[in-house]
Amino acid sequence: MKLFRKNKKRTWLDKTINTLLIIVIFFIVLPQSFELPVRGMKKSDYNQNSYWHYPWGTSGTHKGVDIFGKEGTDIIAPVRGFTFKTGSGGKAGNYVIILGPKLRFHYFAHLKSIHTKVGDWNSIGDKIGTLGATGNAAGKPPHLHYAIVTWIPYFWRIDQEPQGYRKMFFLNPIDYLNECYP
Template sequence: MKIKRYLLLLPALLLIAGFAMPERISMPVAGAVQRDWHPDSFWYEPWGSSGVHKGIDIFAHKGTAVTSTTTGIVLYQGEIAKGGKVVLVLGPKWRLHYFSHLNNINVTGFTAVRSGEVIGSVGDSGNAKGKPPHLHYSIVRLIPAPLAIDGSSQGYKKMFYIDPGNYLVGK
């Protein structure tokens, strides 16, 4: 049947469409600039039970607006032990954008968000309790990039993680 053949093509078309979408990353913390995070914080070690720091921490006053860095779909919003209050957005190129340590969350799961839309506010939830308020921001590839692997600690995991600081300063 022709319908079954088209259904088999659907996953391939969705995969291609995800890569074809333009990816524009915007600053996730209102008013933040490059000096609000340490340039060497991505993959810094030692980093607690995680070993290495797989994102960047953007420091700001508690309650400062956190916006989606990209247009996408909210896959998860809620609380987890280390991240505290978190939002996970699936964006273009099949990349996950992870926002954690939020003070509050302004979106619900499985809804569309636009780049620049407020999704929460800076906080100190999860394992950031008692530390200066900040947003932990990570970008994770769903399709691995083996050429990103290097000899650093847990360097094989770099095929999944992207340094968000490179996007936020226009590199």
């Protein structure tokens, strides 16, 4: 009896099942290990209350955290995951989006330069860009705007704050940053 049929052609169904398995294992089962996204950053480089700060320009509320630092400092992948999108322009300036564990997008904006391309696999700590002041950060102190967005809505996080319903998609990155400090 042959256990493996070596000459079996892989059908589109096999490939789809394999892809789904990879998605389930990497993005849903795998725990989210986390490292700080700006190399050498200190706890005083970000404001504890900057998440959902209101009012906040044309965005209404501030759906992430601003991490201030020296222009050109390495921005590294805080989680493992694929580079999902990169681009430049608008309020973000140069930006990178990584799709990581638990089907969460990690969003990095105002970069000086981008050091990754769509489809790249990033291990934790891989350089993806450098800290800058592009987009609507121009003329302001250089900083990384960092946000964590979930594909799967977390309805229980909705509250009465302005745009509070959107909290089902935007997690508070400060919770994860703080855990990296003793």
